[in-house]
Amino acid sequence: MLAKVFPIPLQPGRQAEAEAVVRRFAPSGPGVEDGTLSFRVYRDPARPDFLLFVEHFADQAAYDAHTGSAAYQELIAGEFADLILEFVEIDHELVLEH
Structure with a gap:
């Protein structure tokens, strides 16, 4: 696994714009792969203008x-x-999965 x-x-x-693009991308990209x-994709309520992707x-x-x-x-790049x-x-790299 990668x-x-x-x-x-x-x-x-x-x-808001970035989150909207990610929401459009999810079903047509990762959702069908x-x-x-x-x-x-995570938002930090204490840190505006920042997203954390974990894939x-x-x-x-x-x-x-x-x-x-x-x-x-089209959407991400x-x-x-x-x-x-x-x-x-x-x-x-995965060290531990519980």
């Missing part, structure tokens, strides 16, 4: 298919990318 974490700072005042095991994929090929999809290219300050991608 775990990805994306702490994404947004342009000031763009939180066999290799996407989970796709979660799990079956393997690297599944992640590549996810980021290569038409929905990802397209619309969402215009709303962020910085794209940060962190790989994680």
Whole structure:
């Protein structure tokens, strides 16, 4: 399993727009991808203009298919990318699952 974490700072005042794009993306991207095991996006009520993505994929090929999809290219690499300050991608390895 491949775990990805994306702490994404947004342009000031763009939180609602960014969340709307993510809500549109979820059913047409991760919602239909066999290799996407989970796709979660969190908001921190104490930190405006910031989203935390936590995603799990079956393997690297599944992640590549996810980021290569038409929905990802249009909504995340397209619309969402215009709303962020910085794209940060962190790989994680599972140590313990309970």
